[in-house]
Amino acid sequence: MVICLIVKYQKPIVIENTCNCIVDETELKNAIIWYSDKPVARIKKIFMQGNYPAVSIHGEKIHVHRLLMMYWLKRKLDTNEHVHHKDHNKLNALKENLEVIASSKHLSSHNKGKKLSKEHRKKIAEANRRRKVKYKKRVNIDLNELKSLLDKNWSINRISKYFGCDRSTIKNRIYEHPHLLGGEEQ
Ligand SMILES: [Zn+2]
Numbered sequence: 001m002v003i004c005l006i007v008k009y010q011k012p013i014v015i016e017n018t019c020n021c022i023v024d025e026t027e028l029k030n031a032i033i034w035y036s037d038k039p040v041a042r043i044k045k046i047f048m049q050g051n052y053p054a055v056s057i058h059g060e061k062i063h064v065h066r067l068l069m070m071y072w073l074k075r076k077l078d079t080n081e082h083v084h085h086k087d088h089n090k091l092n093a094l095k096e097n098l099e100v101i102a103s104s105k106h107l108s109s110h111n112k113g114k115k116l117s118k119e120h121r122k123k124i125a126e127a128n129r130r131r132k133v134k135y136k137k138r139v140n141i142d143l144n145e146l147k148s149l150l151d152k153n154w155s156i157n158r159i160s161k162y163f164g165c166d167r168s169t170i171k172n173r174i175y176e177h178p179h180l181l182g183g184e185e186q
Contacts (some may be wrong), residue, residue, distance in 0.1 A: 008039065009039055010033060010039040010040070011039075011042045012029075012042070013029040013032060013033070013040065013042060013043075013044050014042060014043050014044070015028060015029065015044055015045075015046065016043055016044065016045045016046065017046045018045055018046060018047050019046055019047060019048045019053050019091070020091055021046045021053035021064055021091050021093060022089070022091055022092040022093060022094055023046070023053070023064060023068075023093045023094070024094065024095070027068060027071070027095070028044075028046075028055070028064065028067075028068065028093075029044075030071065031067050031068050031070070031071035032044060032055060032057060032067070034071050034074075035057055035062070035067060035070065035071065036057050036058060038058070040057060040058065044056075046064060049061050049063060050168065050171075051090050051171070051172075051175055052064070052065060052090050053065075053090075053091060053093065055067065063083075064093045065083045065085065065090075065093045065098055066083050068093055068095070068098065069083045069098055069100060072095065073100070077100070079103075080102060080103040080104070081100050081101075081102065081103070082100070082101050082102070082103045082106045083098050083099070083100055083101075084098070084099050084100075084101045084106060084109070085097055085098065086098070086099060088110075088121075088124060089124055089127075090128075107181075108153075110181055121178055121179075124178070125176075125178050128175065128176075129176070139163060139164070139165040139169050141163055141165070141169070141170075141173055143173070143177060143180065146159065146163075146170070146173060146174075146180060147180045149162065150174070150180055150181060156170050156171060
């Protein structure tokens with residue numbers, strides 16, 4: 001059964017944070033209202049969409065960090081504009097943690113960074129593991145082989161074709177094993 005709720009005016013939004021997203025809820029509410037051209041449902045759930053917290057606005061799933069950045073910049077982001085998490089924690093959507101970066105420079109900037117301490121990287125990897133993200137399918141990927149391709153600067157696209165799987169599988173594998181990126185958190 002589909003229930004169609006027509007909202008004529010905006011009721012105060014209530015945020016339901018189901019994935020420990022670190023976010024300024026007032027900013028997020030404002031961003032949702034700014035983004036939508038019509039009133040939105042009163043309860044907005046933050047859920048995991050891939051590796052990132054997201055909200056749904058009139059059926060469009062949108063990552064919280066991208067939505068907020070659009071709101072702060074007051075414009076839509078192009079697909080080749082990535083929003084980088086400075087502390088490498090994908091759950092942290094606080095303003096001071098986010099910056100826009102060209103997609104072409106994004107991965108290389110992660111490799112160049114090398115600023116995170118071993119300890120910090122370990123903490124993030126553990127926290128991510130604890131979240132027990134479910135992966136659709138397990139493709140057998142030799143991590144040493146994957147690392148050598150990453151070292152050769154192969155794109156995720158090219159690597160996924162090489163292994164015969166989808167891009168998210170490769171991304172998840174890197175996500176689970178941050179050391180693959182030259183000892184750097186992804
Ligand atoms: Zn980044």
